[in-house]
Amino acid sequence: MKRISYLLSVVLVILIGFIFKEDAWAAAGNVGFNIEAVLPENQVDKTQSYFDLRVKPATSQKIQVAVNNTSAVESEYAVHVNQAYTNTNGFIDYAQTDAPLDSSVPFLLKDVIEYPAKIKVAAKKTEFLTLTLNIPKESFKGQVLGGIQVTKLTDEKEDAITNQYSYVIGLNLTESDAPVKRNLELVSVKPAVSFEKTSVVAKLKNPVAEAMGHLKYVGIVVVKKDNQTVKKINYDNEMSIAPNSVYDFAIDWDNEPLVAGEYTLHLTVSDALKNSWQFDQDFTITKQEASAINQATINRTNQNKLPLWVFIIIGILLALLLFFIILLIMKRKKEQQMISN
Template identity: 45%
Template sequence: MLKTQMKFLKKLVLVFSLLLGLFLLGEEAVYAEGDVGYDIQAVLPENQVDGADSFFNLRMTPSQTQTIEFIINNTSNQPSVYQMSINQAYTNSQGFIDYDKDEGSNDASLKYPINEIAQIESEVTVAANSSVRVPVELTMPAESFDGQILAAIEVIKDTKKNSGGISNSYGYVLGLKLTETDNEVSRDLKLLSVKPAISFQKTSVVANLQNPTMDAYGHLKYDGKVYNRETDELVKKANFDNDMQMAPNSTYSFVIDWKNQPLEAGDYRLALKVSDAKGNVWNFKKNFTITAEEAAEVNTVITNQNNQKLPIWLYGLLGVILALLLVIIVFLLLKRRKSEEE
């Protein structure tokens, strides 16, 4: 514990030293603007559903092959290398549609993975202050379908910041939506499981939901309650009323936060209501049990957080350091102004 506190103090000293250095540099300090140095844009083909869209929204047919293109504009004064991929849409942990390559994983209900339909080179080099057109090869499934295939083209540029190898990644995503009909898909929602878990570094119970259809859901609202099955007492509840989403053929983990209180072993019941803007309502009721082993495992997050809490005297020391730093900065600024006036 003492070693952790000493490391924390060393970091504070380093941070304050850097801040003091920046003030002493004054007008000589130079900041990078963080200019991304490139942009991308779709070259919309004739089968674009809506020309007002800036992403690919294409009407396709079974077995159709097509080459679409997008442009990478390198607006920097140096040649740049860009990594490219096409990522399946998924529902992220916040309950919204996302396209991150590293986080997304295909759901079991997904019938037409985008990597079997769209092909793209993994890398391209663009000369300074120039543009290139990048082709994307599409091959639609032989079987017709209603609904949509939802994905995105991701383009990432890695910019080396120093010789130490530290880099920042600047990325863009360009939507890719493929449809064959305007037929409305009958919506469905399934509750796959309910279990205790550590979510967002907190104790919780998680309900795993699945959208098994080829339709993207929007304006979703959630109302979940957990009851003790023995006493029928309401234990915890969670309401999400901020127009959430679900990607086609994806899952979402609905989290009921335990407010960092320890889970207790026992028998429980989940009552969960999900609704959308189209009038669909799904009501789920599911019994589940939290074993003593599961509760102990999840509750470790509370123990770890308590061990990492800093004592009050450290916060007091931090306040003293901040006050001293402020006094030093004011003194140096006044001294500099006096010298300039003389």
């Protein structure tokens, strides 16, 4: 009861604050800097704004990124070079510093690129960030993909969370145009909590040094003993997977509880080049796993649900608040008219 009363009070205060407070969000859009790749001679596609470099084994090369400080004060920026990985939404990402990768990766960018951890740029000035690439002597096929991330360091805070503004420039390294045969492997299937929901996660691995895009996931989960369909799978969201990366493909259980038992996953993954991979994998959900996952998701959600009467009271409060605001406005207009008369 105390929690509900507190919630109602907070809602009322926030609403009043939003009504009378001037808009202060515009200033947050002013990042105050930008970055630009200085494309070298070995840039493959010169129409691109990212680094698309043709490299040779056992060679070194310096590349530069222009860091433009458009703000009125000197600023400091943190620098990271991150390997491309596949994020939890099924897209290629560069934001994570130590993302999990498959052991088949030709080399890690952090092992072959030297760069300063930070760079300072005076107000309204441009400084050039220099990175040194030391390509290993062992040749590789395909691509090594990553991103150069520049993050503005700031002490500005909102709700005790430090604001950070970042830009990323892609870095694609190749030694030839030799085609690479694509492949995709299913590592495991097991129940899990994903996006705070009951799920079954199929861990997929791309063991090839080539990114794959326009991926489509179609399939079903069935009860093993009678082949009864439990879940249908149809994801066609232009998903992708990074080179030499792993991806936890989460099959949403639609907020339904997991039931212990033996199941089979039938999954087909296809790309835009008409490649297709078919997986048929048995898996088990134990009673302990089902109980723990259900408790962490469905049961917790039910506990946190507010009763209907709370929302009715909030609606009444909103109506009353609006009514009093209208009365206040009308009163002020009458007072202004009396003064002018």
